[in-house]
Amino acid sequence: MTTADDLRAVRAGLDQARTVIARAVQHTDEELHALPAPEHRSPEHRALAWAAIDATRTLRAAFLGTHVDAVYDELTAGRTRHLRVTELARVAAEAFPGLVPTAEQLVDERARPQAHKEGREIDQGIFLQHVLRSPHAGPHLLDAMLRPTPRALDLLPEFCRTGKAELTSVHLERTGAVARLTLCREDSLNAEDNQQVDDMETAVDLALLDPAVQVGLVRGGEMTHPRYRGRRVFSAGINLKTLHGGGISLTDFLLRRELGYIHKLVRGVLTDDGSAWRPRSIEKPWIGVVDTFAIGGGCQLLLAFDHVIAAADAYLSLPAAQEGIIPGAANYRLTRAVGLRRSRQIILEGRRIFAREPDAGLLIDEVHDHGDLEAAVERAVERFQGSAVLANRRMLNLAEESPEAFRQYMAEFALQQSLRLYSSDVIEKVGRFSAASSTELLGRHS
Known part of the structure; x- marks a missing residue:
């Protein structure tokens, strides 16, 4: 039970406050350890656990x-260190015991199915909500997330030399001035997981950092699944089986995805190059091609592109109500694209948008029969080359999406999405999807 004295103590000096937090969390952990494991708890046990966790x-x-702000400055040495969300949470666990889960606790959590966890990532959500909400710490964290990843920097010399990078879930190839990113999870319809987010951010970084690239192109590869064998699929959204199994991370997937590579599609990659007056970001235009469908996260991705081309029989959807989670920054960006009423229909009611219907023109720039897609793609990448495109897209993006408004949205998203991950309806829904055969799962994509 949280007392008034405890609340006063954590609002006092930082040293005293961190001691109070550490002591309170240790007491809560002892209470949880005295209870059965989450999957074996009775309703009474669950009520006791929730009360202890809620108080902490x-x-x-x-x-x-x-x-x-004092916490963030200590973790980043006065904002001289650029820590990404996962690393920031890790060092916070070490410097401020009890503030966020430790590495050992997260390893234990991720070894469990989603339904059998304590929900410790919610504590990361609380922490990152406050960091992002702060006008002092939040912009610095956003800048840290826009910097190129170490993996991309390691691969950059070889990519610049060969024009190719073969990642687990993304193939990247430079042809002329175009970086072609092909999503290649052939057996899962490009369903997204932690690995795919890592590969996509690496590929986006490489395309942005390579001086020979002027335009980025993202397209789904050909599938091996029987229902779509030989056909290109853009994305089936989040991998629900992986989520059910506990393998979708708040920091490595849900936040890294939005603050990392998708934000880089909009703002570019941030470097230390340039003088005091030149922009530090490297930006390039991006084109997306949807041959079959873009569901969930795939549809979210289209909202960050400068140009979208789709096959005449393609469709888009954001089945947030069906899956139970928040569709990334789509709630923030979709309204600008299609208006409030259509956004509610798409997000809250699961409305599909088919490429040939009039409303599709608000999300898709060109619609072509399959036989005409290749020529349309090549015409588009040609049009989007040139320095004038870069300057104008920068100003368009600034007018449409201010960094400040995006930061405020992501602060609330950090908490709300962490809560959705552990809500009973999401756990029940993803469990049902996971129990279904792959054929049944694909029925919602047909």
Whole structure:
């Protein structure tokens, strides 16, 4: 039970407050360890666990509401270190015991199915919500997430030399001035997981950093699944089986995806090059091609592209209500594209948008029969080359999506999405999807 004295203590000096947090969380962990494992708890046990966890989260929120800027400055050495969300949470666990889960606790959680976890990632969501909400710490974290990844920097010399990078779920090839990113999870319809996010950010970084590239093109590869064998599929959205099994991470997937490579599609990659007056970001236009469908995260991705081409029989959807989670930054971007009423129909009611219907023109720039797609793609990449395109897209993106508004949205997203991950309806839904055969799962994509 959180007392008034505890709340006063965590709002006092930082040293005293961090001690109070550590002591309170240790007591909560002892209470949880005395209970059966989450999957074996009775309703009474679950009520006891929730009460203990809720009290501790109240203290964390009060602590961060007072000290988040001091905490962030300590973790980043006065904002001289650029820590990404996963690394920031890791060092916070070490420097401020009890503030966020430890590495060992996360390893234990990720070895469990989603339904059998304690939900410790919610504590990361509380922490990152406060960091992103802060006008002092939040912009610095966004900048850290826009910097190129170490993996991309390691691969860059070879990619510049050969024009090719073969990643687990993405093939990247430079032809002329075009970087062609092909999503290649052939057996899962390009369903997204932590690996795909890592590969996509690496590929986007390489395309942005390679001086020979002027335009990026993202397209689904040919599938091997019987229902779509030999056909290109853009994306089936989040991998629900992986989510059910506990393999979708808040920081490595849900937040890294939005703050990392998708944000880089909009803002570019941030470097230390340039003088005090030149922009530090490297931006390039992006084109997306949908041959069959773009569901969930695939549809979200289209909202960050400068130009979208689709086959005449393709469709888009954001089945957020069906899956139970928040569709990334789509709630933020979709309204600007299609208006409030259509956004509610798409997100809340699961409306599909077919390429040939009039409303598709708000999300898709060109629609062609399959036989005409290749020529349309090549015409588009030719049009989007040139320095004038870069300057104008920068100004369009700035007018459409201010960094400040995006930061405020992502602050709330960090908490709300962490709560959705552990909500009973999401756990029930993904369990049902996971129990279905792959054929039954694909029925919702047909």
